[in-house]
Amino acid sequence: MSFEDQFRNVFQTEFPRLFRYLDRLSGEPDLAADLVQEAFIRLNRRGTMPDRPELWLITVALNLFRNIKSTRSRRRRLLTIARAEAVLADPVPSPALVQDAAESSGQVRRALRKLGDREQRMLLLRAEGYSYRDIAAALDLNETSIGTLLARAKRAFRAAYEGTDAS
Amino acid sequence: MHLNEEQIQRLLHGELPGIEEPLIRGHVGVCSECRSRLEEAEREEAWISQHLRRLDHGQPQVSVESVLAHRAWLPRWGRWAASIILTLAAAGAAYAVPGSPLPGLLDRIIQLAHRGASTEPHRQGGLDLRSGIAVEAGDRLTIAFQAGRGRDTVIVSLANRADVAVRARGGNIAFSSDPERLSIRNQGASARFEIAIPRAARSVEIRSGDRRIWSKQGARIVTKARRDSKGRYLLPLTVSRP
Numbered sequence: 001m002s003f004e005d006q007f008r009n010v011f012q013t014e015f016p017r018l019f020r021y022l023d024r025l026s027g028e029p030d031l032a033a034d035l036v037q038e039a040f041i042r043l044n045r046r047g048t049m050p051d052r053p054e055l056w057l058i059t060v061a062l063n064l065f066r067n068i069k070s071t072r073s074r075r076r077r078l079l080t081i082a083r084a085e086a087v088l089a090d091p092v093p094s095p096a097l098v099q100d101a102a103e104s105s106g107q108v109r110r111a112l113r114k115l116g117d118r119e120q121r122m123l124l125l126r127a128e129g130y131s132y133r134d135i136a137a138a139l140d141l142n143e144t145s146i147g148t149l150l151a152r153a154k155r156a157f158r159a160a161y162e163g164t165d166a167s
Numbered sequence: 168m169h170l171n172e173e174q175i176q177r178l179l180h181g182e183l184p185g186i187e188e189p190l191i192r193g194h195v196g197v198c199s200e201c202r203s204r205l206e207e208a209e210r211e212e213a214w215i216s217q218h219l220r221r222l223d224h225g226q227p228q229v230s231v232e233s234v235l236a237h238r239a240w241l242p243r244w245g246r247w248a249a250s251i252i253l254t255l256a257a258a259g260a261a262y263a264v265p266g267s268p269l270p271g272l273l274d275r276i277i278q279l280a281h282r283g284a285s286t287e288p289h290r291q292g293g294l295d296l297r298s299g300i301a302v303e304a305g306d307r308l309t310i311a312f313q314a315g316r317g318r319d320t321v322i323v324s325l326a327n328r329a330d331v332a333v334r335a336r337g338g339n340i341a342f343s344s345d346p347e348r349l350s351i352r353n354q355g356a357s358a359r360f361e362i363a364i365p366r367a368a369r370s371v372e373i374r375s376g377d378r379r380i381w382s383k384q385g386a387r388i389v390t391k392a393r394r395d396s397k398g399r400y401l402l403p404l405t406v407s408r409p
Contacts, residue, residue: 004235007231007235008231011231011234012231015229016226019226019227020223020226023222023223023224024219024222024223027222028329029224029225029227029328030301030328030329030330030332031329033227033229036229037229037234040234041234044234044235104221105221105222108218108219108221108222109222111218112222123215123219124219126180127215127216127219131182132177132180132182144173145173146176146182147172147173147174147175147176147177147180147182148171148172148173148176150176151172151173151175151176151208154211154212154215157215158211158214158215161218
């Protein structure tokens with residue numbers, strides 16, 4: 001199978017969950033789309049498929065996200081060509097629907113932000129079905145304790161959410 | 168002897184090593200306490216999954232072809248963006264200097280390019296070659312269209328996004344910006360601009376020359392422009408070259 005065929009297969013399977021992961025992590029769908037595109041562009045420029053492309057992509061995307069988050073000097077950026085249609089075709093939902101959705105997602109986001117970075121990332125990676133091996137490699141953790149750390153992260157998220165709910 | 172937390176989670180996620188799995192499943196089959204803990208872990212997993220889905224936005228329609236064809240922009244993006252904007256601004260300044268040969272030169276290039284060419288936006292590898300920029304709305308933002316030579320149109324929509332996106336089809340567009348102002352000049356043929364304004368933006372106005380043609384102050388929109396069936400505002404630009 002040629003590299004391009006492999007790339008297409010990986011794009012089809014990995015783009016949705018990588019986007020969803022970064023969207024949930026950042027809360028900025030445009031930024032998530034840019035980061036995922038950039039990770040795939042770098043994979044394309046690499047020219048050969050890594051042994052574990054899903055791990056390679058998530059590692060690159062997380063590094064890009066870290067860089068953006070740490071500099072935070074982002075004031076303007078040139079739009080990538082590929083996502084323009086989706087951005088400008090944003091439908092107009094009803095105001096009530098917008099408010100309900102915003103309140104609901106805001107509560108989840110507040111709970112998520114009460115967790116540490118590692119717990120957030122671990123919880124979101126597992127929610128996208130990443131293996132313990134990939135989670136350990138992406139977050140530089142010991143694979144043998146991923147289950148225990150996940151259980152703690154889930155408990156912390158639930159407690160944070162219910163605490164948010166009660167307030 | 169009961170299962171520990173690591174084993175419960177691994178059982179839940181299918182992450183147990185092959186030799187351990189039948190033993191652990193066998194234990195769960197006979198131990199009501201461990202079975203109950205596994206069921207609780209399954210309920211918790213489902214609850215978290217359901218709540219995390221509330222964070223999701225629609226997935227962008229990105230085709231693999233566009234990614235295969237597109238060059239990377241994020242590495243050193245800040246320097247790239249700054250250098251492109253500075254280049255565009257410098258080109259704009261050189262163009263506007265009285266007596267500059269650039270307008271005439273551009274005219275000739277445009278005429279040559281149009282001879283035998285389609286009037287459709289230029290395409291390469293199946294992609295529209297369009298220009299665009301995204302800027303943060305901040306507390307206040309003015310989008311100013313400067314004197315152009317074509318009959319441009321602007322379509323404004325409100326979107327659930329964090330920044331203001333301006334995309335142009337056609338024309339030869341120069342963008343320049345400072346923290347509260349984005350200036351746009353079309354130095355080519357007629358163009359169509361699509362502008363997405365964040366619903367949460369506090370104060371955004373669009374000016375055509377010295378006229379304000381659209382503004383948003385909080386949730387209040389002021390414009391004389393008509394709206395299409397999708398709720399977008401259609402603004403004709405009537406700026407003429409002085």
